[in-house]
Amino acid sequence: xxxxxxxxxxxxxxxxxxxxxxxxxxxxxxxxxxxxxxxxxxxxxxxxxxxxxxxxxxxxxxxxxxxxxxxxxxxxxxxxxxxxxxxxxxxxxxxxxxxxxxxxxxxxxxxxxxxxxxxxxxxxxxxxxxxxxxxxxxxxxxxxxxxxxxxxxxxxxxxxxxxxxxxxxxxxxxxxxxxxxxxxxxxxxxxxxxxxxxxxxxxxxxxxxxxxxxxxxxxxxxxxxxxxxxxxxxxxxxxxxxxxxxxxxxxxxxx
Amino acid sequence: xxxxxxxxxxxxxxxxxxxxxxxxxxxxxxxxxxxxxxxxxxxxxxxxxxxxxxxxxxxxxxxxxxxxxxxxxxxxxxxxxxxxxxxxxxxxxxxxxxxxxxxxxxxxxxxxxxxxxxxxxxxxxxxxxxxxxxxxxxxxxxxxxxxxxxxxxxxxxxxxxxxxxxxxxxxxxxxxxxxxxxxxxxxxxxxxxxxxxxxxxxxxxxxxxxxxxxxxxxxxxxxxxxxxxxxxxxxxxxxxxxxxxxxxxxxxxxx
Numbered sequence: 001x002x003x004x005x006x007x008x009x010x011x012x013x014x015x016x017x018x019x020x021x022x023x024x025x026x027x028x029x030x031x032x033x034x035x036x037x038x039x040x041x042x043x044x045x046x047x048x049x050x051x052x053x054x055x056x057x058x059x060x061x062x063x064x065x066x067x068x069x070x071x072x073x074x075x076x077x078x079x080x081x082x083x084x085x086x087x088x089x090x091x092x093x094x095x096x097x098x099x100x101x102x103x104x105x106x107x108x109x110x111x112x113x114x115x116x117x118x119x120x121x122x123x124x125x126x127x128x129x130x131x132x133x134x135x136x137x138x139x140x141x142x143x144x145x146x147x148x149x150x151x152x153x154x155x156x157x158x159x160x161x162x163x164x165x166x167x168x169x170x171x172x173x174x175x176x177x178x179x180x181x182x183x184x185x186x187x188x189x190x191x192x193x194x195x196x197x198x199x200x201x202x203x204x205x206x207x208x209x210x211x212x213x214x215x216x217x218x219x220x221x222x223x224x225x226x227x228x229x230x231x232x233x234x235x236x237x238x239x240x241x242x243x244x245x246x247x248x249x250x251x252x253x254x255x
Numbered sequence: 256x257x258x259x260x261x262x263x264x265x266x267x268x269x270x271x272x273x274x275x276x277x278x279x280x281x282x283x284x285x286x287x288x289x290x291x292x293x294x295x296x297x298x299x300x301x302x303x304x305x306x307x308x309x310x311x312x313x314x315x316x317x318x319x320x321x322x323x324x325x326x327x328x329x330x331x332x333x334x335x336x337x338x339x340x341x342x343x344x345x346x347x348x349x350x351x352x353x354x355x356x357x358x359x360x361x362x363x364x365x366x367x368x369x370x371x372x373x374x375x376x377x378x379x380x381x382x383x384x385x386x387x388x389x390x391x392x393x394x395x396x397x398x399x400x401x402x403x404x405x406x407x408x409x410x411x412x413x414x415x416x417x418x419x420x421x422x423x424x425x426x427x428x429x430x431x432x433x434x435x436x437x438x439x440x441x442x443x444x445x446x447x448x449x450x451x452x453x454x455x456x457x458x459x460x461x462x463x464x465x466x467x468x469x470x471x472x473x474x475x476x477x478x479x480x481x482x483x484x485x486x487x488x489x490x491x492x493x494x495x496x497x498x499x500x501x502x503x504x505x506x507x508x509x510x
Binding site: 023025054056057059060062063066067069070087088089090091092094095097098100101105106114115116117118119120121136139140141142143144145146147148150151152153157160161164 | 278280309311312314315317318321322324325342343344345346347349350352353355356360361369370371372373374375376391394395396397398399400401402403405406407408412415416419455
C-alpha cells in the first residue's frame with residue numbers, strides 16, 4: 001500500500017485531516033520529554049490523521065532527545081501514519097543515508113525534504129515504494145518571498161518544486177508538497193495541483209483553504225496543528241484540543 | 256574572535272586549506288564508529304584547517320550514532336575549527352532550536368545551511384557572534400542545474416543566496432558559501448564574491464580553482480576531502496593521506 005493510500009484510508013476512518021505536530025519545547029513542558037510526548041500521542045491519536053514530530057525540537061535536547069525520538073517512533077500506534085519533519089537536503093550519495101535512517105531504521109511513513117538541491121537529491125527517498133516525501137513548496141514564514149515565490153524562468157520557484165513532485169509519479173514512492181496559507185494570494189494557491197498536501201496550519205482567518213479548492217482534490221490533505229494542542233488552553237486536555245482542531249479543520253474544508 | 260578570524264588563523268598556522276570531512280560509512284569501517292573517527296581526527300589534525308562531520312552518516316547509525324557524534328565533538332582539539340555539515344532548513348522559530356543544538360549544546364564553530372526558505376530562516380544562526388554559517392550556493396551534484404543555476408529574476412538563483420551572505424555582514428555571525436567546482440563554467444565561478452568559501456572537493460582536473468581567483472581573496476577558503484582520506488589507498492595511513500591532500504590543495508591554489 002502506498003503512503004497516499006495509507007493516509008487516505010486513515011483520513012476516511014477518522015474523518016480527520018488533522019496532523020498533530022510534535023514540537024516539544026523544553027521550556028514549555030512539565031516533566032520529562034518522553035512522558036509528555038507519549039501523553040500527547042495517546043490522547044490525541046483518535047483524532048489524528050497523522051503525527052508529525054519535528055526533529056529539531058528533539059535534537060535541541062542533545063543525544064538524549066534523539067534517543068527519546070527513536071523510542072517514541074516505536075510506540076506510535078501503527079495505524080497512524082508518521083510524517084517525520086526533517087526538511088533534509090544533501091547530495092544524492094548523502095541523502096541515501098538519511099533515507100536509510102528514516103525509512104529503514106525508524107520506518108516512518110513520510111518525511112519532509114528541502115529539494116533546492118534538485119531532483120536527484122530526492123531520488124534516494126523515492127526508491128521506497130510504501131513511503132512518501134513532502135517537498136517544501138511554500139513555507140509559512142515571511143522569507144518565502146525571498147526565493148520560493150519569485151519568478152524562476154517564467155514561473156514561481158515553488159512551481160518548479162511542484163514539477164519535481166509530478167516527476168516523482170514514475171518512482172515507487174509518493175511525493176507531495178508543503179503549502180503554507182500565510183503570505184500567499186488566491187492566484188498563487190490556484191497554481192497548487194492535486195498532489196498530497198501538508199499545510200502547516202490554518203491561516204489567521206482560515207479562509208484561504210477555499211483557494212486550494214479542496215473539495216475537488218483526490219490526493220490526501222493534511223493540516224497541521226501543534227502549538228494550539230500542545231501548549232494552548234492549559235485547562236483543557238490534549239484530547240479535547242485535538243478534537244476541537246479536527247472539527248475546526250472539517251468546518252474549514254467544508255467552507 | 257569571529258569564525259572567519261579563527262579559521263584564517265588556523266589556515267595560517269597549518270599552511271593548510273584542507274577541511275577533513277568525516278563521513279563514516281558503516282559498510283566501509285573496520286571496528287566501531289567512535290574508534291574509527293577518533294583515529295582519523297588524531298592522525299589528520301596536524302594537516303587539518305578544519306573538520307567537517309556530516310551528520311547524515313552519524314544519524315544512519317540511529318540514536319547510538321548521534322551519541323558518538325556528541326562525544327566526538329567534545330574530543331576534537333579546540334584549535335581545529337569544526338564545521339558541522341547539517342544543511343538544515345526550517346522556519347525561523349524552529350531554526351532557533353537547531354542553532355541552540357549546534358552552537359550552544361555542541362559548541363561547533365560553523366554549520367552548513369540550506370537557505371531556500373529565505374533570509375529570516377538563517378537569522379537565528381547569525382545571532383552568535385563567534386560562529387559562522389555556510390549557505391548552500393552551488394552544490395556538486397548534477398541537480399544543481401534544477402534550481403541553483405537557473406535564472407531567478409535576472410540573476411542565477413545562487414547569486415540570491417550569495418546576497419544573503421552579504422546581508423549577513425550586519426549581524427554578529429559570519430556567513431559564507433558552499434561552492435562546488437563540478438558542473439560550473441568559468442563565467443559562473445567569476446560571479447562568486449569574496450566571502451568564506453567551503454568547496455566540497457577539487458574538480459576532476461583541479462583546474463577550476465583558478466576560476467575562483469583564490470589569490471586575491473581575503474576571506475578564508477576551505478577545500479574538503481573526505482573519501483580519499485577515509486577510504487582511499489588502504490595501505491597508507493590517515494596522516495599520510497591528509498598530508499598529500501593538503502599538498503595537492505596548496506599546489507592547486509598556487510596554480
